[in-house]
Amino acid sequence: MDPYSTQMLMMNQFNHITSVFVEHVGDLLVASVVIVVGLFVAEITKHLGGAILGLIRWNVFCNWLGITRIWNKFRADVVPAKATGEVLWWLVFVSFVMKALIITELASVAWIGRTYFEFLPLCFRGVFVLAAAYALAQGAARLIAFVVEKPGAVFAAGLVRILILSCGVYSTLLTLGWDQKFVLPAVLVLLGSAALTLALQWSLGKDRVGRQIIRVNDFEEGLS
Numbered sequence: 001m002d003p004y005s006t007q008m009l010m011m012n013q014f015n016h017i018t019s020v021f022v023e024h025v026g027d028l029l030v031a032s033v034v035i036v037v038g039l040f041v042a043e044i045t046k047h048l049g050g051a052i053l054g055l056i057r058w059n060v061f062c063n064w065l066g067i068t069r070i071w072n073k074f075r076a077d078v079v080p081a082k083a084t085g086e087v088l089w090w091l092v093f094v095s096f097v098m099k100a101l102i103i104t105e106l107a108s109v110a111w112i113g114r115t116y117f118e119f120l121p122l123c124f125r126g127v128f129v130l131a132a133a134y135a136l137a138q139g140a141a142r143l144i145a146f147v148v149e150k151p152g153a154v155f156a157a158g159l160v161r162i163l164i165l166s167c168g169v170y171s172t173l174l175t176l177g178w179d180q181k182f183v184l185p186a187v188l189v190l191l192g193s194a195a196l197t198l199a200l201q202w203s204l205g206k207d208r209v210g211r212q213i214i215r216v217n218d219f220e221e222g223l224s
Contacts (some may be wrong), residue, residue, distance in 0.1 A: 031100035040094025050085030058084065065138050095120075126172045130221045133168020137161040155202045159195060166191040 053059075062080035071078040094116075101113035132188045141161035145154045169188040174180060 027104050031103045034096055034100040034103060038093050038100075041096065042093040045092045046085040046089040050081050051087045053081040065135060100154050117158055122176055126175045129175055130172045131172070133164055137164035137168070140164060155198070156197050158202075162191065162194045162198060166194070 058081045059068075059079060062071075068078065068080055071080065071083055098113035098116040101109045102117075104110060138161065142159040144157035144160060166187050169190065170183060173183045173187075
């Protein structure tokens with residue numbers, strides 16, 4: 001190869017490397033801007049969402065469902081509206097970060113963002129199904145416990161709650177794409193174990209245990 005051809009080849013390779021570098025630098029700058037914008041949008045969503053949830057008495061609703069008690073096991077004195085606003089903050093910010101990863105067009109990280117947005121709708125549907133099942137289970141259990149004035153009503157309410165929750169878990173796992181052959185036996189084992197545990201606790205602690213299981217005290221506090 002003559003010196004001129006060698007020089008031209010080196011120049012072409014240099015120009016290619018430079019163009020690729022400039023292209024990725026531009027993508028990285030755009031991705032950085034997206035992340036910064038995501039911080040502002042997440043902060044606005046957090047405060048706006050918390051304010052709206054406070055107006056619709058989200059704190060009372062979470063207390064009625066027993067969600068406040070679950071949160072308090074991880075953090076003391078949690079305000080549901082504020083905690084939900086923090087969840088919204090992370091959801092929005094992580095979504096912007098994943099979008100930034102896609103913008104970089106770097107194969108090593110872009111697939112993370114694409115996978116995130118592929119599974120995000122499934123996760124939303126799964127959470128919605130599970131939340132609906134939980135709300136229905138709590139409402140049905142308390143309705144039975146307060147309306148049916150017979151011995152064992154609270155125990156029956158606990159069984160209904162377990163049954164509805166098990167159906168909710170089953171539907172949620174199917175929504176997320178789990179294999180039905182695995183999900184059905186697992187949920188049946190969960191349902192049987194929970195029902196057996198409830199029966200044993202009922203035989204030992206009777207009404208006091210049953211009232212704790214369906215969160216009757218939370219319901220009374222939520223109405224006050």
